[in-house]
Amino acid sequence: MLAKTPPMGWNSWNTFGVEINDKIIRETADAMVDLGYLDVGYNYLVIDDCWSEMQRDAQGRLVADRNKFPEGMKATADYVHEKGLKFGMYSCAGVRTCAGYPSSYGHEFEDARQFASWGVDFLKYDFCNFPSSGNGKNAYYTMSLALKATNREILFSPCQWGTDTPGRWMKSVGAHMYRSTGDIVDNFESFKNIAVSQIPDLCESSQGCFNDMDMLIVGMYGKGHVGLEGCNDEEYKTHFALWCLFGSPLIMGGDIRHLSETSRLLLQNKELLAINQDEECRPPQLVCDQMNQYSFVKHMSNNEFILAYFNFNDKESEVQLTFTIAGLPYYSGFGFEMVDIFTHEEIGIKYDYYNPVLPPHGCKLYRARLKRYE
Numbered sequence: 020m021l022a023k024t025p026p027m028g029w030n031s032w033n034t035f036g037v038e039i040n041d042k043i044i045r046e047t048a049d050a051m052v053d054l055g056y057l058d059v060g061y062n063y064l065v066i067d068d069c070w071s072e073m074q075r076d077a078q079g080r081l082v083a084d085r086n087k088f089p090e091g092m093k094a095t096a097d098y099v100h101e102k103g104l105k106f107g108m109y110s111c112a113g114v115r116t117c118a119g120y121p122s123s124y125g126h127e128f129e130d131a132r133q134f135a136s137w138g139v140d141f142l143k144y145d146f147c148n149f150p151s152s153g154n155g156k157n158a159y160y161t162m163s164l165a166l167k168a169t170n171r172e173i174l175f176s177p178c179q180w181g182t183d184t185p186g187r188w189m190k191s192v193g194a195h196m197y198r199s200t201g202d203i204v205d206n207f208e209s210f211k212n213i214a215v216s217q218i219p220d221l222c223e224s225s226q227g228c229f230n231d232m233d234m235l236i237v238g239m240y241g242k243g244h245v246g247l248e249g250c251n252d253e254e255y256k257t258h259f260a261l262w263c264l265f266g267s268p269l270i271m272g273g274d275i276r277h278l279s280e281t282s283r284l285l286l287q288n289k290e291l292l293a294i295n296q297d298e299e300c301r302p303p304q305l306v307c308d309q310m311n312q313y314s315f316v317k318h319m320s321n322n323e324f325i326l327a328y329f330n331f332n333d334k335e336s337e338v339q340l341t342f343t344i345a346g347l348p349y350y351s352g353f354g355f356e357m358v359d360i361f362t363h364e365e366i367g368i369k370y371d372y373y374n375p376v377l378p379p380h381g382c383k384l385y386r387a388r389l390k391r392y393e
């Protein structure tokens with residue numbers, strides 16, 4: 020089964036945009052293995068838009084850009100596979116991709132066959148330049164069937180930015196993950212707005228088909244294609260913790276050949292990854308939402324809970340989590356025994372509530388177990 024837990028990997032768009040080529044892809048594949056990303060679960064390497072020639076060949080097939088991929092796409096894919104990684108590519112449901120390259124509208128079955136022949140394991144499928152006479156949902160049904168018709172196991176990753184309430188139908192189409200928002204850029208406002216917009220839809224993401232909150236910006240610091248103001252390390256920590264807690268696919272977007280050590284350690288934080296990859300894939304429950312502060316409780320499969328706090332204010336704030344709102348009244352005789360996920364500090368058993376003080380744009384997460392009042 021594909022997408023038993025949220026898919027993990029890397030995608031070229033956030034950093035490289037149109038400037039991709041075989042050399043960058045091979046070096047990124049090396050980095051994924053040599054710097055420990057594959058070991059913790061990042062196994063898909065995905066080439067986004069701008070990989071092809073501007074025209075199909077005489078037989079109507081998509082052709083890899085001859086300058087960017089001089090040995091052809093199969094050679095790039097083979098290199099990625101030899102590294103023990105899975106290989107992902109990009110096309111679009113419209114007549115041209117978002118960046119104006121040939122796209123799969125009316126070519127779904129032949130393009131899927133082409134992708135399969137190159138060894139593609141993952142297809143991101145965008146929604147630009149879609150004819151107004153066409154049926155958007157149907158285009159996703161068609162590509163899903165076209166991928167199945169290849170008999171190759173290909174993870175299907177629609178990207179239609181939340182048009183048509185995708186959480187209600189994407190799973191039935193055969194999608195393994197689906198984009199639900201517009202594009203992320205590298206600043207605090209962008210990832211905060213994406214996260215807040217998804218809170219009402221947290222339950223529309225489950226094993227087999229996950230709500231994709233877009234590629235990660237961790238470690239970009241304002242550089243690269245979607246690099247704007249950039250974020251500080253506290254903000255990247257909050258961004259990554261949100262994506263892990265909400266069960267989003269974790270598709271890195273920074274230049275992982277050269278990330279700071281702080282960013283690499285964050286992306287490889289085993290405790291955060293365990294939250295994201297928990298086998299029950301339960302979405303968190305929103306407990307408190309007030310004054311730009313949020314707290315959540317997530318049930319884990321091992322009878323533990325994650326208590327998560329986020330402060331989106333520009334100043335230090337106390338964030339509240341009253342246990343009775345999460346279903347644990349004081350009269351139950353139970354409290355939560357808590358350990359800080361980042362510092363491993365043992366907080367002890369808390370009854371009734373726990374309201375830590377958080378830095379601006381910061382977060383705190385705790386692993387907790389139910390404990391009886393002594």
Ligand code: GLA
Binds near residue numbers: 032067117118145
């Ligand atoms: C859209 C998508 C992005 C990226 C670009 C490529 O904007 O949402 O993630 O794939 O297209 O052109």
